[in-house]
Amino acid sequence: MGLDLRICPACGELAEQPIVEGAVITCPKCGHERPFRKLPLFALTGPSGAGKSTMGPLLAARFAGDVVLLEQDILWIDALRGDVTSFRSVWLRMAAMVQQNGRPVVLCGTVAPPEFEALPERAFFSDIHYLALVGSPESLRARLRARPAWREWDEPRIEEMLEFNDWLRNSAPGLGVDVFDTTDVSREATADHVEQWIRARLP
Structure with missing residues (x-):
């Protein structure tokens, strides 16, 4: 098969x-x-700068053998950048393949429920649980400005991400997204919260 x-x-x-x-x-x-194997998918989402990528290595160490942590940006390549819907579909297919090994997937990346829930591949998962890491505009702006030049965070792109941060905060309750503000929270404390959130929803 x-x-x-x-x-x-x-x-x-x-x-x-x-x-x-x-x-x-x-x-x-x-x-x-x-x-x-029809397992739940965990989407660790939120704006850039809120701590998703930082969580990856911390959570991988905590969940070794229980779940598989994946970072969505690894597939953000030229062939897929022009078609975001295909990019989302590829990730759902990839996660479904990984889950055939018996472990749920935690996908770290900027995504909102409307981008996954309408796709045909959504049927491969029992549930998709969404946890958004967010931050204050000031903290996100500072973190994004501090990133290396190769990541191409100019001011217009930063403002766009801050708009997404605000939209996610306001829309989360209606979308079924849980929210955790990382502005004044340490990395370890954030990892504690995310770990507990995932473990409470594991099959």
Whole structure:
């Protein structure tokens, strides 16, 4: 059985719109049914500068053997930058493949529920839990200005990220997103909070 859940192992058909009921995928061409591991996905989101990337190594050490930590920017390559929807779809397919090994995925990256929930690949997960790390405009602006030049954080891009930070704070309750403000919180204390949040939702 291939790890790409869209491809039927019986006839080789690629299903752009997978037929999923519970934890069973049915091939739309030949009707072949196969079970798969349907686990929750954890999206650690928020604006740049709020601490997502910092959490990656800390959480990886704490969760070794329990979950798989992935950083979404590793696939932010030229081939995908022009099509954000495809970028999100690729990440959901990747996470679904990883979860076939029996461990849930924690995906660290800037994402909001509307960008995942409408995708066909959403059916591969029992739930997607969202935790947004946010910060004060002053703290985020200072952190982003301090980043090295290769990361290309000019003032217009910083202001755009601050707008996303404000939007996320205001929209989180209606989107089912939990929020944690990292402005005056240490890295270790933030990692404690994120760890507890994830462990409370593990199957």
